[in-house]
Amino acid sequence: MVPPEDLDAAVSAAQSGDEEAFRRVYRAQQPALLRYLRVLVGDDAEDVASEAWLQIARDLGGFAGDWDGFRGWTATVARHRAMDSLRAQRRRPQISAPVEHFLDLVAPEQTADQALDLVATDAAVALIASLPRDQAEAVMLRAVLGLDAKSAGKVLGKRAGAVRTAAYRGLRRLAQQLEPDDPPAGQANGVTPSPAAALKEVR
Amino acid sequence: MNSFERRNRMDRDTAEQLLSGDPAASGAGHPRVAGLLAAAGAPGRPSDLAGEPAAMAAFAAARLSPSSPNRRPSMIKLTLAKLLTVKAAVIAGVACAGVSGVALAANAGVLPAPIASHLPGGHASKAPHPFPSGSALPFPSPSGSAAGVDIAALCREFAGRGDEAHRVKALKEDHFGELVRRAGKPDRDRVEQFCAKVKPSGSPSARPDGSVPPSGQPGDLPGNRPSGQPSARPDEHAGRPSGQPSSFPSGSAAPTQRS
Numbered sequence: 001m002v003p004p005e006d007l008d009a010a011v012s013a014a015q016s017g018d019e020e021a022f023r024r025v026y027r028a029q030q031p032a033l034l035r036y037l038r039v040l041v042g043d044d045a046e047d048v049a050s051e052a053w054l055q056i057a058r059d060l061g062g063f064a065g066d067w068d069g070f071r072g073w074t075a076t077v078a079r080h081r082a083m084d085s086l087r088a089q090r091r092r093p094q095i096s097a098p099v100e101h102f103l104d105l106v107a108p109e110q111t112a113d114q115a116l117d118l119v120a121t122d123a124a125v126a127l128i129a130s131l132p133r134d135q136a137e138a139v140m141l142r143a144v145l146g147l148d149a150k151s152a153g154k155v156l157g158k159r160a161g162a163v164r165t166a167a168y169r170g171l172r173r174l175a176q177q178l179e180p181d182d183p184p185a186g187q188a189n190g191v192t193p194s195p196a197a198a199l200k201e202v203r
Numbered sequence: 204m205n206s207f208e209r210r211n212r213m214d215r216d217t218a219e220q221l222l223s224g225d226p227a228a229s230g231a232g233h234p235r236v237a238g239l240l241a242a243a244g245a246p247g248r249p250s251d252l253a254g255e256p257a258a259m260a261a262f263a264a265a266r267l268s269p270s271s272p273n274r275r276p277s278m279i280k281l282t283l284a285k286l287l288t289v290k291a292a293v294i295a296g297v298a299c300a301g302v303s304g305v306a307l308a309a310n311a312g313v314l315p316a317p318i319a320s321h322l323p324g325g326h327a328s329k330a331p332h333p334f335p336s337g338s339a340l341p342f343p344s345p346s347g348s349a350a351g352v353d354i355a356a357l358c359r360e361f362a363g364r365g366d367e368a369h370r371v372k373a374l375k376e377d378h379f380g381e382l383v384r385r386a387g388k389p390d391r392d393r394v395e396q397f398c399a400k401v402k403p404s405g406s407p408s409a410r411p412d413g414s415v416p417p418s419g420q421p422g423d424l425p426g427n428r429p430s431g432q433p434s435a436r437p438d439e440h441a442g443r444p445s446g447q448p449s450s451f452p453s454g455s456a457a458p459t460q461r462s
Contacts, residue, residue, distance in 0.1 A: 014262075022262045026255060031247025050254045057261035124242035142222040143240045168218040171236055175213045178235035 007067035015060055022060075026053065029071060033078050035121075036140045039129040040082040048085050052078040072151040075141060079155055127174065135170030138163045357382040358398035367391065 007028055013021035030049065037045035037052075055077050063073055125144075128136050134156075141152035142163070149160035149167075156163060213233060221237055224244070357379060364373045373379055374389040383389045386397035 017266050019259065019262060019266075023255070023259060026258050027247070027252060030254065030258075031251040032244070034251050035243060046254060050257050053254060053258035054261045057258060057265045060262075060265065120242040121245045121248075124239045127239060128243055139222070139240075140243070143224070144244045146224075146244075148223075164215070164219070167222055168213075168215050171218045171221055171233075172213045174239060175233050175236050178239065179233060 004067050007070075011063075011065070011067055011070045015063065022057070025067075025070065029074055032071075032145045033074060035125045035144050036075060036137075037078055037082055038125050039136045039140050040079065040133075041085050042129075044085055048081045049078065051081045055081070068147075068151070071145055072147055072154055075145050075147065075155045079137075127177075128170070131170045131173060134166045135173065138167035139170040139174075142167050354382060354385060354398075354401050358401055361394060361398065370395075 007025060010018075010021040010024045010028075014025055030053075033052065034045055034049050037048050041048050052074070056074055059077075063070065065073065125140075128139050130136075131139065137156060138152060141147045141155055142149065145152075147155065149163045152167075153160045153163045158166075213236070217233065221233065221240055224240075361370060361373060361379060361382060364370045371391050374383055374391060374394065379394075382394060382397075386394040
């Protein structure tokens with residue numbers, strides 16, 4: 001991962017026309033942007049991301065800010081393009097996100113430090129996408145795009161408190177789906193039930 | 204809610220820790236949620252960057268465009284320009300409706316002579332008729348000359364009637380009745396303009412298909428009049444101001460309605 005200070009400089013250099021700097025900020029931001037868009041528009045995410053980068057490249061000269069600001073701004077641009085796409089289709093695509101799928105892939109004892117395979121990323125994004133949209137967006141902007149509540153609120157046109165609440169509700173719902181009967185911290189490592197059993201309890 | 208659920212329930216502080224990627228949160232009783240968020244935020248993979256060439260091309264294109272750094276002001280200007288254009292179009296549209304309405308009225312002989320001679324644009328011309336040369340005339344398309352009467356021949360004959368005075372006289376002859384009727388009224392300028400459209404000077408026959416005349420007078424080509432006023436063409440506006448002529452019969456209603 002590129003240190004944020006370097007990316008501050010890269011944003012600035014890209015604004016001055018430095019092509020390689022633009023490539024670096026693209027590579028740093030595009031994966032997260034793409035996942036955020038997947039939550040919003042499903043399979044159209046790649047197309048909408050392309051449109052967003054077209055606009056980002058065009059309007060970069062008018063942007064003022066550092067890497068943090070750039071992440072928020074690009075998320076805003078991507079969201080606008082996603083809303084255009086949704087308006088054109090008049091619906092939010094249904095993303096199938098079976099909990100079983102994710103539970104099959106993520107063993108209970110896995111921690112954040114452990115390397116997760118590529119399919120797990122898709123499954124995780126799909127599961128977040130199954131939340132109500134305001135919760136899904138809040139979770140993605142904060143946990144995946146790395147925005148704080150205030151910046152995420154700017155993207156969504158909401159106050160920071162509303163974003164915190166939406167993200168909290170989203171996580172609580174995810175926890176209910178994934179850990180319906182997990183014991184509290186301290187006992188987690190010994191007596192975790194099998195994912196299939198957990199799923200039955202959800203139903 | 205039983206005690207078991209309460210113990211397991213996520214609180215806001217834990218949610219904040221998880222969302223901000225605090226490693227301590229992963230051990231706070233929600234390992235699967237922490238794992239899920241970590242998976243969702245895992246580093247990018249090559250397939251995520253499939254759009255890189257397109258993005259780089261967009262960047263290169265934006266750099267070549269000089270207007271890109273100052274986009275904001277230009278957007279404001281653009282919006283202003285659009286607003287002005289819309290306003291101008293609305294004003295022009297209203298004016299067109301008025302003019303064409305009056306033109307129709309004049310053409311139908313509804314208007315009294317003083318009004319007809321003071322139509323917009325009319326004062327710029329010394330010609331006695333309300334359609335100064337250069338403005339598009341409300342007569343039928345010259346292409347209609349192919350039907351029945353040989354208008355081109357009549358035009359040639361009319362042009363051969365010596366000087367202006369002779370031609371004005373000729374307008375009253377039955378022989379030129381059809382020509383006058385096609386031109387719209389027994390007015391020399393009017394008929395000559397009409398003939399100019401039917402048959403450019405030197406052309407042996409009418410051009411019903413509108414092909415380029417041998418003598419090459421682009422200014423006389425139908426539909427290619429540089430100073431024409433399309434707004435006054437009845438074929439474009441005949442339907443719109445349908446209410447206008449009926450409101451003019453007294454001749455006094457017009458000014459109050461226009462002002």
